[in-house]
Amino acid sequence: MSSTECIVLDFDGTFTRVDDEAVPFVAGFREGLRARVGEIADTRWDALASRVEADPDHHGWEYDGIIVAPSHADPYIMTTTIAQLLLDELGMTVGARTEILQALYRENYPKSRNVFRNDARRVVEAVLSSGVPVFVVTNSQTEHVEAKLRELDPRGLERLSVRGDARKFVIAEPERSLGTGGGHAWRELWSEVPEKAEISGLSRPMHLRRGHYFDALTKIWDETRTRPENTLVCGDIFELDLALPARLGARVHLVARPQTPEHERRAARTTPGGSVSQELVGLLERLALPG
Numbered sequence: 001m002s003s004t005e006c007i008v009l010d011f012d013g014t015f016t017r018v019d020d021e022a023v024p025f026v027a028g029f030r031e032g033l034r035a036r037v038g039e040i041a042d043t044r045w046d047a048l049a050s051r052v053e054a055d056p057d058h059h060g061w062e063y064d065g066i067i068v069a070p071s072h073a074d075p076y077i078m079t080t081t082i083a084q085l086l087l088d089e090l091g092m093t094v095g096a097r098t099e100i101l102q103a104l105y106r107e108n109y110p111k112s113r114n115v116f117r118n119d120a121r122r123v124v125e126a127v128l129s130s131g132v133p134v135f136v137v138t139n140s141q142t143e144h145v146e147a148k149l150r151e152l153d154p155r156g157l158e159r160l161s162v163r164g165d166a167r168k169f170v171i172a173e174p175e176r177s178l179g180t181g182g183g184h185a186w187r188e189l190w191s192e193v194p195e196k197a198e199i200s201g202l203s204r205p206m207h208l209r210r211g212h213y214f215d216a217l218t219k220i221w222d223e224t225r226t227r228p229e230n231t232l233v234c235g236d237i238f239e240l241d242l243a244l245p246a247r248l249g250a251r252v253h254l255v256a257r258p259q260t261p262e263h264e265r266r267a268a269r270t271t272p273g274g275s276v277s278q279e280l281v282g283l284l285e286r287l288a289l290p291g
């Protein structure tokens with residue numbers, strides 16, 4: 001197998017313990033929802049949560065009417081999924097719903113605590129000392145993630161580049177990669193990405209054409225003069241973080257949580273060049289790095 005020349009890491013849930021850090025986010029999100037739609041936000045919440053939990057595959061984080069991540073992937077997504085059902089019951093259009101959910105996410109993300117996985121510092125230091133270019137590509141805002149990383153304070157942090165607002169959840173055509181800055185190689189690669197993939201154990205298809213995420217990745221590959229085949233992408237949600245890069249030929253590593261759906265673990269394990277671990281330190285084993 002060719003060597004790893006570029007490492008791309010997700011942030012929330014990959015470096016952090018989302019179940020712990022999301023508690024104030026969930027409280028703030030529900031408060032904001034109540035302020036917008038009234039008491040019904042509380043009276044319907046438990047029933048809608050049970051509906052999601054009874055059939056998690058059928059529900060998920062919808063963006064423009066398409067499920068883009070599994071409902072049980074993390075508390076951020078579970079909260080969004082339940083709120084989405086409520087707004088739907090209230091007769092809101094997809095556009096109005098998306099706008100409210102995005103605003104609630106943005107308003108409340110800064111409230112989330114900073115709870116790193118126990119092995120986060122050690123793993124970040126080890127990948128940074130490997131000399132391979134390392135990037136964090138996240139849906140969160142760059143400055144929030146950089147502030148959290150400064151608190152973690154790993155050796156070599158100045159070599160870590162954070163790319164926020166990646167919008168991995170948006171199913172759309174890329175902009176940068178197909179323009180003059182991209183070139184024909186990316187156009188051809190993008191043309192080979194199918195709209196959807198069937199995943200064993202998941203009753204709905206997984207959508208792959210995440211153009212904004214594709215742009216973020218090709219920008220990194222252009223800057224570092226690397227290729228998908230020499231890149232390892234690590235994240236905690238296969239559908240959101242890894243399905244597209246795997247399709248592009250990158251190697252992928254899923255850092256799971258106890259609640260990670262089995263279909264996500266299986267998808268990562270059975271993808272060519274894919275692997276799974278419960279702890280972040282599994283990434284070092286994958287890269288054969290000391291630490």
Ligand SMILES: [Mg+2]
Nearest residue numbers: 010012013236
């Ligand atoms: Mg994540």
